[in-house]
Amino acid sequence: MNMIEVNNVSMRFNMAKEKHESLKEYFLAAVQGKLQFEEFYALRDVSLKVEKGEFHGLIGLNGSGKSTLLKIISGVFKPTAGSVTVHGSIAPLIELGAGFDMDLTARENIFLNGTVLGLTPQYIREKFDEIVEFSELRDFLDVPLKNYSSGMVARIGFSIATVTKPDVLIADEILSVGDFMFQEKCEERMRQLMSGGTTVLLVSHSIGQVERMCDRVTWLEKGRVRMSGGAREVCDAYRALDEQAASAQRAAAKKPMEVKKD
Template sequence: MSDSELSEITEVSRDECAVEVDDVTMIFNMASEQLNNLKEYFIKIMRHELFFEEFRALRHISFKVRRGDVVGLVGTNGSGKSTMLKVIAGVLEPSEGACIVHGNIAPLIELGAGFDMELTARENIYLNGALLGYNKQFIDAHLDDIVDFAELHDFMDMPLKNYSSGMVARIAFAIATVTEPDILIVDETLSVGDVFFQEKCEQRIRHFIDSGKVTVLFVSHSIEQVERICRRAVWIEKGELRMDGSVDEVCEAYRNQFA
């Protein structure tokens, strides 16, 4: 990415923009002491003996993502990457600032989110599909595609509670990517499961990227995977925006931090 292209990142018009993160701060109130049960919690509350401390998971984060761009979020554990993705996905409402998303989102943030583990995989496909905005007719028409991609034909009538985390990831990824979303959010999903399925997921993401129509926001503990998939990277460290630029420059700076 050239210097001129980087300078245009903050000047993206609304028509070109898929995601606008504007001065976002995320504050969590954490109890000052650990309690073992709800009874203790309410007793402490009633006696005014329980105090809360503010934890700022994100501090005044701002960046924009163009339509069709592929952006990796990097940072050490607990730096705020997943919190940022949850704000973008609408799972969390920012304490301060705003996040505006243009288009429909397919979020792959937490394995099992939106699933009922007591239901079968087949039933969960319809349930999770409904949460993503797909009607029954759509799922009926694409059920075979979902099952074929997940490669779990023999386990579709088994309760999801008997699935491994890798098998759940297969189902979740297959449902979320059965059609091209406007925005695909991937948080560590590709780190679960066997290497062959990870490669299959990467190929599908690359298909979306090559189409130029799907915006991808990607988080992985593997910096090599971020470099392989993404064109741009945003480095968030201890809740603060450390760097925003080409994937090569940001990943090199991130590595040098630990050199």
């Protein structure tokens, strides 16, 4: 059964050369016929199917559309064309602690963020100890979040987001936060979720991690699917790209520097 179905999705952004944020500017530009948008496709005709219980990785260079795809799947963006279907509940971990209020304490934020993710206060109360235990921040519960380090904020965020048993977990670069001890703990927690039948979609720049954890991998390049398949195969191809780039660089370095003369 496919948990996530992405069918021929394209996402177009209007990159206004200058954003018109006031009426005057807008009308002036409209009158002068300067209301031009540069169309930019972050995704073009992307299709993706993720089966139940699969650990799917998304790789690609910066700006290849990975995060845009995740945001479309989690409902933040509406695609310009194509359709997305997700079966079951989603826990989006696009950014850990999105929606934290830095003036509130960790305790208050756990409740606020939990409800952002659609949990009931009763459920959060039941799981409160588990969340705190996992984040290892019991001593700092009543400290406003603005006094936390970014790693501590991420710990709390991860603990809340994974306390439920979501059907689909969407994770954007989140495993790169925290110290290595916590990273291991996060990986462990994700495996636990997986064994409970959760489907995971992971974006990471750490190819080693992707290869280690994922079953299948999709490689995006400039908004299109370059390759999709088994983790080993795709990761090897992606690494080859790295070597190509490296050898190209070496070749460039070997060439004698051209000195411009006027």
